[in-house]
Amino acid sequence: MLRFAVPSSGSLHDPALDFLKACGIGVSRPNPRKYTADIPSLPGVVVHFQRQTDIPMQVEEGMADVGIVGMDGFLERQREGGDGEIIIEGLGFAQSELAIQVPDSWVDVTSMADLTDLAIEFRQQGTQLQVATKFPRLTERFLLANGVNFATLIPSSGALEISPAMGSADIITDISSTGTTMRANRLKTIQGGTVVRSEACLIGNRRRIAGDTEKLAPATALVERIEAYRNSRNFYSVTANVRGENEESIARDVLEHADIAGLRGPTIARVHTADDTAWYAVTVIVEKRRLLDAVNRLREIGGVSVTVTQPSYMFHSKSEAAERLAKGP
Missing domain, CATH: 3.40.190.10 (Periplasmic binding protein-like II)
Structure with a gap:
């Protein structure tokens, strides 16, 4: 089990x-x-x-x-x-981001380089930069990797955003998805201050x-x-009815355009019409970002009744x- x-x-x-x-x-x-x-x-x-x-x-x-x-x-x-x-x-x-957040009143601190200099100043004054966080391991590694060698971590399980205002920490590292709470507590992120995107x-x-x-x-x-x-999630299946002489001629038209060639090429099947005219259903799998390009290319080669669906699954040759x-x- x-x-x-x-x-x-x-x-x-x-x-x-x-x-x-x-x-x-x-x-x-x-x-x-x-x-x-x-x-x-x-x-x-x-x-x-x-x-x-x-x-x-x-x-x-x-x-x-x-x-x-x-x-x-x-x-x-x-x-x-x-x-x-x-x-x-x-x-x-x-999706979220664990980032360094400093008081927005620190107008001269806009990057990790500025924070490194500030930590050195604190050290020279006989104190240490106080950092409140729920992620002490990630924060410590990040600070050391960015040259902030003089800092004291304050592990916390409560609301971190209030820590600088209360004086229990100088800065924080915290999770942010929209930044609303951060801005409400007069904090800001700094350049290069993203610890990890999650x-x-x-x-x-x-x-x-x-x-x-x-x-x-x-x-x-x-x-x-x-x-x-x-x-x-990254692909669409696009199908259009295209009139042509035969499957081969339509395949050539489709394969001339990378936007509609699909992952391996088009799937083409005869459409059986009441008047027995030569129509074919052309289906290609395209990247989501190229959907409109594919639709327009199919129109250019005579495609009508274009339909779009998203596959439920896409299994590759191996997992x-x-x-x-x-x-x-």
Whole structure:
């Protein structure tokens, strides 16, 4: 049985469930008071609802096999050389940014270089730059990498934004998605001050999964569905009816234009009309960003009744995530 940890509350809970449903692997939880559930379309998987801050360590220690977390939280709590690792990096939701935030009254501090100089000034005055954060490991690494060698970290689990105003810290590192709370508390970001850009990711314990066939099969099915769904979000399937002499002549017209050539080329099928005229249905798969170009090119070669759909899944010749799971650590 594959144990799948999903956040029980907080900012990741609803988006994670919505994402799994969109992937066609929705979670069934008839009793909301119960902290386990299943995925009807994936036999062999049991869902465990856990605090999102606990999931990285649970996967690390083998109490859960896979889990959904924010990348920032995983990187903060990841054990060096441990078994927990990222299986699928970007799930496409819960985007945020962990960044240095300083009082907006610090008009002369606009970059990390300015902050480095300020930390040195504090040191020369016999004090240290005070940094409040919920991510001490990531913050310390970032500050040292940017030459801020004189700073004191103040781990906190409460509201960080008020810390500079209260005098309990000089600056903070905090998660921001819109910046509204930051600006309301008269804080600002600085150039080069992004510690990490984050979004939800799927983590797993490859050592435990690869060595257990009862876990590997459902884990492979899980990552295949997620990966194929994520792949499909970048493409559209475009179909147009085109009049022509034969399939070959239409194929030549289509392949002359890179915008409508598709991933491997067009799929062309005869349309059986009442008057027996030579119409063909031309279907191509195109990148989302090139949709209108493809529609216009199909029009140029005589395309009419153009329809557009988004594939539910796009499976490549192999699944990189599934291969990593099978190989183990």
